[in-house]
Amino acid sequence: MNDIPAFNRRGLLKLGGVGVTGMLLSPSVQAEAQGGPLPPPSPVDTGAVKDGKVTFQEWRGPSEAPSGNPKAPLPPEDRVGFAVVALGRLSLEEILPAFGETKNARLVALVSGSPEKMKTVAARYGIKPEACYDYEGFDAIKDNPAIKAVYVVTPNGLHRDFVERAAKAGKHVLCEKPMSVNSTEARAMLDACNVAGVKLMIAYRIQYEAFNLHLAEKVRTKAYGRLVGMSAINVQTVAENGAEQWRHKKALAGGGALPDIGLYCLNTARFLTGEEPVEIMATQYSPAGDPRFAEVEETVSFTLRFPSHTIVNCLTSYGARDDKHQRLNFERASVDMPNAYKYKGQSLTVIEREGDQTVQKTIDLSANNQFAAEIDHLADCILHDRKPRTPGEEGVQDHVLMEAIYRSAATGAPVRLDPVQGLDAFRGPPAKVDL
Incomplete structure (x- = not known):
């Protein structure tokens, strides 16, 4: 033990401020060891409070992308309370976790037809038993003032029932896409919400996603000149026992690949251009004898022609x-x-x-949580009484166009549509997406 050197405070500081026990020296000890007090932090580091938000001066050089300022979430008690209806894969894997990234909304209630599952999920998210509702008792949400909005995530064929019941209970509605199973039901849902005086928004998450928003701006401003053409592909395979899943039952799904995943191609083409198609040509295919496609289609290919003469070719399938x-x-x-x-x-x-070269550039953007963005948008619309960017009218229009796609596929002939004047005819004001 006698050959262990003695350390004083200055000696410890030379070792990085860490003693032989691994203990970090306190700021006061370090200041003493350095022979004087440490300089106070500057405003560049401490920031300032302005309009209830913490802001910082930019510290990066002009050649760097700005770092931005911290997000300013509302206090929990000021956020819009949401009830999520149905606890399937999408709710559990994406929607419920997204509330952890929202700044205007909070999860306050659950609705499910599976009591054991709801109890388990409620415990994980801190939802009280009295804020858990089964499908039959759903109407009791009208007596829960914490619930301001309902997110309907049921199979498509059940959307109308829960949307209309939520509207009758005086709650605003965020409804998963597609809006319903046909345009007739979609219009009835829209009418019910209008009569009840509640907002209806369709969950077109792509319209709140950072990369597609950037691309839409480039299309609208003609940054690269006129958009001549576009190809859009959304395909995936389904398991051999897929026939048992609700997506393969026409009454619940309304159709096959088209309304489920092909709708992304259709809606994104409309969103990027801001226009509505004036002509549609389509074909579809389903393998004979496959029980998965006894009621709904496997594959649909369709072409959209827009007023600006942009041509969009789309392919959707459950077979690729x-x-x-x-x-x-x-x-x-x-x-x-x-x-x-x-x-x-x-x-x-x-x-x-x-110059004289062909170059390939990667656009580096900060990705955002699409589900959190769309939830926050409806919450913001409720707080400030604005029309959602993707209201019920947007959902109705997609059903009208999907029905035209099916007609063209059935007849082999193009379907011509009445021109719709202006851009974003079925949308509300642009969303304030926090990117």
């Missing part, structure tokens, strides 16, 4: 390996976007001329 890709061909560039319709993993590549 997962691929969710879109490519846009402009006058002066082509833009490639893998994973365009996935929950995450989007990227953007632009190919264009630069």
Whole structure:
């Protein structure tokens, strides 16, 4: 023990401020060891409070992308309370976790037809037993003032029932896409919400996703010239026992690949251009004898022609390996976007001329949680009495167009549609998406 050297405070500081026991020296001891008090932090580091938000001066150089400021979530008691209806895969894997990233909304209630599952999920998310409702007792939400909005995540064929019951209870509604199983039911849902004086928003998450929003801005401003054409693919396979799943029952799904995943191609083409198609040509196929496709289609290919003469070719199928890709061909560039319709993993590549060279550029953007963004948007619309960007009218229009796709596929002839004047005819004001 006698050959262990003695350390004083200055000696410890030379070792990085850590003693032989691994203990970090306190700031006061370090200041003493350095021979004087430490300088106070500057405003660049401490930031300032402005309009109830903490802001910081930019610390990066002009060649760097700005770091931005911290998000400013509302206090929990000021957020809009949501009840989520149905606890299937989408709710458990994406929607419920997304409330952890919202800043205007909070989860306050659950609705499910599976008592044991609801009890388990409620415990994980801190939902009290009195805020858990079964399907039959759903109407009792009218007596829960904490619930301001309802997110309907049931199979498509059940959307109408829960949307209309939520409206009757005086609650605003966020409804998963597709809005329903046909345009007649979709219009009835819209009418019910209008009569009740509640907002109806359809969960078109792509319209709140950072990369697609960036791309829409480029299309609208003609940053690369006129959009000449676009190809959109959304395909995936289903298990051999898929016939038992609700998506393969026409009464519950309304159709097969088209309303489930092909709708992303259709709605995104409309969203990116802001236009409505004036002509549709389509074909479809289902393998004979496959019970998965006894009631609904496997594959649909359709072409949309827009007033600006942009041509969009779309393919959707339950028979091809997962691929969710879109490519846009402009006058002066082509833009490639893998994973365009996935929950995450989007990227953007632009190919264009630069000087005498053809260059390929990757657009680096900060991804956002699409579900949190759409939930927050409805919450913001409720708080400030605004019309949602993707209201019920947007959902009705997609049903009208999908019915035209099916008609064209059945007859082999193109379906011509009445022109719709202006851009974003069925949408509300642009969303304030926190990117």
